Amino acid sequence: MIRGRHGVPPGHVCALVEARVLHRAQFTTRGVPTLAAGTETVASVPAVELRPVLSSQAVLSPSHVGVVLLFGALFLVASYMPLAASGVWADVVAGRAMLSQAALPQADVVQPLAAGMVYLPTTWLAQVTIAAVEQFGGTEWLLNLRALLVFASLVLWARVLFVLTKSKGLMVLGCLLIFAAWWPRIAVLGPEAFGSLCLAGLVWLLVELQVWSPQGTSTTLDRRVWIGVPLLVALWANLDATFPLALILLACVAVDRASRTAAVGGFKAVLADRGFHGRVWLLELSLLATLLHPLGWRLWSESLTWSGNPLWISTGGFFPLMMWSFAGALVAGVWLTVALAWRGSRLEISTGEILLLVAVSLAVAANARLLGWMIPVGVLLVGPHLADRLRRGRSESQTSRKPTAEPDREPKPLEFIWSLVCLLLVWIVFALAPVSTPVLGGKPRSVEQLYDGKTPLAAAAALSELPANALVWAPADLGDYLAFHGQRGVFAGSRLAALPDQALLDYRRIGRGEHTERLLDRYRVEAVVADPDRNDALIQALRQKPEAWTPVLRDPASVVFVRSEVLARQEVRK
């Protein structure tokens, strides 16, 4: 917007500056040509000075364009990634049940065989949110929700890394690593996506408000910390079962402060340190905040159990990390990188940082699905040390160079061209992303774009006429969608760990084609959806019983058998 009365020569960006009349007929602001005073042209024009409306912070550079481009690309990738078959559909079913009954469910709504097992809807808020989004916009909006969650988490991590490293390069590198770590599970939408956002949010609060930082922290905690952190932890406790990680992180922050203080002044100094006191109170306040949950105390009391721990089950149960797998290599890589970064760092390495690394490593060792947490924490621990090394290297190289006399240059003008390019990129990304469809219009995505190849769409359609109370056996990762589509119970879904041991054992035996007929009879399974890649023996076993099992579908993703008796009954009804 030009507020001056005079035009600006073309080719100069001056939209975000204002012009003022000067006493002399001369433009003094850089970027606007200074015309020779006294010439005829300007003699009759009052002098103006252009001053920016926006601060210099709004002046972006080509590197910012690169960052925006990268983040835009990541957002588009996350937006266009089809939804994984596993996970989300069980949450939609549970969320729908909560929305329709306006109460927390008392039992697993997907796995009837888990009846009688402890069932705590610890992630109720995420499930209700997911179900509400699904009711609002179907699968299309589930994908949008997932993309927004991933993107928001990534932006928060970017901010954290930038605050800690003051380096755009390290920030980008860290974010790429984090995105890569999320990649195997990026197609999955579930409470874990909310938990991931909460972790990023908590770390951002702690870093931004100087509660935790390897470079030093504030003694007095900001009021925003006292309000923001407990609120976020309360939200996390209602969204995802990984919320104990928030408390572990806060405990590490307190230990971090204590260890740094003790290193200087000993134990007495720690006791007298108001900064330490504040962090301990913050931890305790956050612990209390987790009780702001419909389950209240029960959230913790049930979590004290070893077997059937609802928090553990919500995060996928026992899924040990294999060190010779890709995930194991990644964990080893994180440890190695952290060790190398710490080894050459001038920054102090505190007990809190070590504890955080150990705590997250233990969690990942017990449940490899939490790998998505390991990389961000690793990046968080490595980033500041790496930045310090880089700064050191840079300063050494500068001192080795001969100092050259800086020409007495005038300050650079504020050029907003790159800011506008960034805005344009943001708009382009928004326009390309499916999330803009309600605003800009566009065709809905095809089925192939919405669901990943493993989603048993054809199998679900083939079972649509099966009675709702008929139990279906399918690999657990396919079970959720079958339960969602047919509004029926399945033998096992993604909450497999919630099944009683015997049922879990028998689920696996059936999958391997062992004692097939006897086990399918015992559980009164009426239909089997087998994966040709994983359940070949089962398919062969059922094929050998054509009088009992009729194949109704065979496609590359699944082979569906229905009990002949059930089909006969359906025929009679027709």
Add this chain to the structure above:
Amino acid sequence: MTRKPRSRGSVLNRPLGFLATQVVALGILAGVLIAASREVEPHAALPEVRTQPLMVAPLYDWPWVVSDEQLERTLATLRPRLRGPRPKINYVDHALRMWGQEVTFDEADCLSGPEMKAVLTDHRRFAAVWGDEPPLLIRKDTGVQVRSIEGQASASHVDHTLATLAEIGVPLDEHLRLPDGEATVRELLQASLLDFRLNQVEYEWTALAAALYAPSPRGWLSREGQHISFDLLADRIMRQRYGQGVCYGNHRLYTLAALLQVHDHAPILSADSRAAILAHLEEATARLVSTQDWEGWWDANWFDGHELPSEQTFDDRARRILATGHALEWWAIAPRDVLPPRDVIIRAAQWLVSEIDAHSPAELERNYTFLTHAGRALALWRLRNPYNPTVKFSQSAS
């Protein structure tokens, strides 16, 4: 005089104040954790039990089903001629269930009720007849277990012996003698309940024993962490198809009928569950009515009447005795709503009487376990205790 400026920090920020508050906070936290840990298992590991088990009693005295004379003759045929070395444990088990713990016989080759019970509950007596066989009663961390499905010196079904003890009225405080010392029936029940898994192969007798010894709606918590209620047990029993399970699925129907009867004395079922059981038994009856042979018997295909595979474990007579005797047995304890027309029962009972009469001693020996169900069923339809046909069941139960 100038006043020393006061520190802005409160008492809580001073070292001692901070320490004191943390001690208090930790104390509260510890207290809450202890209190919470007591609530971890809302369902007690074991239910409330009754020392004297409930009695599942027959409900009908229909002389047209079997006459007194026919009954006495049949029961005389089915006396437990089990004295001697190595009596099959499942025979002893079945005979004890049929004849009860007080019966005595004049015949020297027959085991009395106390003797049969001793074989099952006293290792000295078991060892006397079975020699070096592994003991029938085994001590384990959850209590005492009866060795099952490991040959003739073991019980034929999981918890069959426990259910037998419950049905014949053995109290929980009755002593058991194991190779390594004494125990009580209570420990037998305890191990059975704690080790129970809802999806195990045989569950009918555990459910029956639990209903008779522990008729509590609260249920119990299994080792798998599953809260086992009688509703859940009923669902489990009804889950499988009619013909599936031991004895062509008839024990499942018997246990369901028993649950209904126990529920009348001590409510253990929800209204929905009770209604579902009644509907399930009604359908079973409808199937039985539609598949009964004109002579009065049923076969292994009682639930659908489809042709049987050519290869069968038992001969025709054995299968039919088994299917027919068991059906009459569960009907005898079932509510009137689920009973078939009277002639169905009469034809079945009369066929049983004539078939038992026609059994040779060898066949009697071979089919003895099935026959005990048939003989017991006939006695139940006259409200009689097999060990004393002249005594009404209700009198002895009281």
